Amino acid sequence: MQRAWWQIAGLGTHLAAAVLSLVLLLPAVPAYAQSPATLTADRVEVDPAGRLIAEGSVEVWHGSIRLTASRIGYDPRTRQLQISGPIVMQDGPDRIFLADEAELSANLRDGIVRSARLVLDRQMQIAAAELRRRDANLTQMDAVIASSCSVCAENPTPLWEIRAARVTHDQAQRELRFEGAQFRFAGVPLVYLPSLRLPDPTQTRARGFLVPRFRASSRLGYGATLPYFIPLDAQRDITLAPTLTTDRLVALSFRYRQAFARGGLEIGGQVARDRLRPGRTRGHLFTRGQFQLPQDFTLRFDILAGSDRDYLEDYDVVPGARLTSDVTLERIRRDQAIRARALGFYSLRQIDRNRRLPRAALQMRWQERIGLAHLPIGGALNLDFGAQAHGRAAADASVPSEYPARALLRLHAQAEWRRQWFLAGGVLMTGAAQGRLDHVRVDGDPRFPDPLTRHAAQAMIELRWPWSAVDARGGRHVIQPIAQVVASHQRDVALPNDDNRMPEFDAGNLFALDRYWGHDARDDGTRVNLGLQWSRFDPDGWSLDTLVGRIWRRDSYAGFPPGTRQALGDRQSNWLVAARLSLPEGLSFGVRALVDPDGGLDRGEARLSWSNRRTEISTALLRLPASDFEDRPDDLRDWTVDVGHRFTSGWAGRVGGSYDFQQSRFGVARAGLEFRNECLLVDLSLSRRFATSTNVTPSTRFDLRIELLGIGGRSAAGSGRSCAT
Structure with a gap:
């Protein structure tokens, strides 16, 4: 059968009134709905009652909505569309509706959809017995099953799911509101929540709790951290993360972030009370950022300070053996480099005596390359001018003659x-x-x-x-x-x-x-x-x-x-x-x-x-x-290894560590196991630090992280499953 094409601008006289009723809305409808619509179908007719009937591979384009169905009937008296499925309706890039039948208004934005499924951002799937579109932003669903896991005929039970009596999707606020929610894992009910709010997959800055972290440490005990995210506006946010453990550790981590037109700023840290230093408040503070300044200059800073040397190691604040803070202003061009830096140093190695080492330094350097190809001498001339100042704050009482307190200033030209x-x-x-x-x-x-x-x-x-x-x-x-x-x-x-x-x-x-x-x-x-x-x-x-x-x-x-x-x-x-x-x-x-x-x-x-x-x-x-x-009293024969492998089933494992053959002892041993598919991430890690020159107290640490993927902007990409075709 030859396919008939019908557009509003070119309808015949006998169908003009019916089709105009289909695609033109009342003046009270929002402005976005005033745009013309396009209808294509294999067959279009008007029955004796004046209803427009379109059948066979029906497609409708109206604004941001694209709808396909097997049959559409439009009654100009009630201004309602009767749509028979299978129905696929895409509303913008983030929402797709699948259904068997629907009754919608002429603008395709209000009405009832039965046996429906809503797909958000191609990640979260919500199946409902009935779906009501109340306006352009609110979608209400009854008898709901929501999950980002793949559901196949041979495996109809998702790995995790949220069942609810009713779910409301607020597209303006980009959130899902569940009523009478029940969380199930592998079909087994685990948690019942009378009310639950979750960000939809397009929302990356929703106020609320983030993924909790569970950890166990031989020095700090078993505990959990529950971060809470507070967006202040589109450019600023705060994250607060309290931590409690079985060994009487009480800690509060905090982080403030702000984005500017030409850079960004981050300030954070932690305040803790633990049994390792009874009666003392311990913690650290950091600030980092980067800004683009006029004349191609860049300002970067990364400053970290801790209450004591052991704290930085106990809480695994820095991975290395030296704490370095810096503020840098620089400009890098093809034949020129200008840099000014302020540096701070603090060694975490137990064998180092920080009183012997420079604690702070100021550096300035100007480097210029000048091509001399136009001169008989040829080649290139590299100029280097700089200044540096550093000093030790106090003398080491054990060797006062060799390591006195002093300040040094050096200028150079090259x-x-x-x-x-x-x-x-x-x-x-x-x-x-x-x-x-x-x-x-x-x-x-x-x-x-x-x-x-x-x-x-x-x-x-x-x-x-x-x-x-x-x-x-x-x-x-x-x-x-x-x-x-x-x-x-x-x-x-x-x-x-x-x-x-x-x-x-x-x-x-x-x-x-x-x-x-x-x-x-x-x-x-x-x-x-x-x-x-x-x-x-x-x-x-x-x-x-x-x-x-x-x-x-x-x-x-x-x-x-x-x-x-x-x-x-x-x-x-x-x-x-x-x-x-x-x-x-x-x-x-x-x-x-x-x-x-x-x-x-x-x-x-x-x-x-x-x-x-x-x-x-x-x-x-x-x-x-x-x-x-x-400063190496013994021979060093050290071996380090890291191995990681990702299996086809979504599992991944990793092992690693370091071993000192001279001392016949391990320095660090670590292992991890991760499971990831299209809707779930589980990450377990175990590390053991043995006594070394940088760590005199051995410790063991265990971390567990569980994330439901496809919620709140968390991409469900990875080792996703797919149904067999």
């Missing part, structure tokens, strides 16, 4: 020129020259009574000769010998060394002008850096990179006491050996080792990672020798 040339035979030559001036003033330390000024200059020539070849299998090999000669000279001035006592030596700085990452100590003397790189790129997608190198110096490295066991301490450094293998299947293996002149392994590190669609593995093995100079 200029570096660098250029590359291509020589005959494909040799790449790089030349560089650097000059630096440091001026230091020390207050409070009798060892440095006068201002100190240090001049330093360096020059470098580097040659690289890459060779490339392709083997019979199509693999490409690149061999590159590298030779670098560096001459350095500085005024013999002993500056205070607070920012770096030990230079680093790895594949990243084998050919660097300076191996100290700080500024107080400088690399000095004449040295030759030699290395050989070999890379292979296979057509099957895997690659291998290797590097062997060593440093020869005319004099021993300055700053190391005689007999210090260190990779750079002698006139000849250890041999550096590094390799990295990458496979297309997601496997990556890297190894780095420093081999002493006698051929023994001095220190080394190996890392392995592998990942695919379901499995992730990451492990590392570290070996470091004992060194008094590096």
